[in-house]
Amino acid sequence: MGSSGGGAEKLGIGEIRDLINLEMPQLKEALDPSKASTQLGWACPSCTFINKPTRPGCEICSMDRPEGYTVPGGHQPDPAELRRITQEKEAVRQYQQEKKEKRRAEGGWPTEKPTTI
Numbered sequence: 001m002g003s004s005g006g007g008a009e010k011l012g013i014g015e016i017r018d019l020i021n022l023e024m025p026q027l028k029e030a031l032d033p034s035k036a037s038t039q040l041g042w043a044c045p046s047c048t049f050i051n052k053p054t055r056p057g058c059e060i061c062s063m064d065r066p067e068g069y070t071v072p073g074g075h076q077p078d079p080a081e082l083r084r085i086t087q088e089k090e091a092v093r094q095y096q097q098e099k100k101e102k103r104r105a106e107g108g109w110p111t112e113k114p115t116t117i
């Protein structure tokens with residue numbers, strides 16, 4: 001008797017899009033051609049991702065912004081972008097703070113050495 005298994009469910013393209021939309025709102029933006037055409041920014045030399053003009057480094061691979069790129073004079077970060085920039089700065093600050101405190105805690109412990117006779 002052969003077991004005819006194969007319960008592999010195939011996701012429809014619509015379901016995949018829903019998943020993407022839920023988990024990666026930025027991807028959704030990238031997939032939307034109407035928004036992409038008006039998107040300002042600099043293309044990452046490493047991964048070609050179009051980053052917001054105000055980003056100092058690539059959002060995807062952390063590559064530095066090309067030195068030749070200048071933020072367009074009229075470009076003003078929208079409130080959402082400003083909030084994100086602030087949050088990122090805050091996150092970095094907290095991360096460094098935690099790292100510092102952790103290191104201090106680790107350094108504070110007396111190093112126990114097994115006494116060998």
Ligand SMILES: [Zn+2]
Nearest residue numbers: 044047058061
């Ligand atoms: Zn990149």
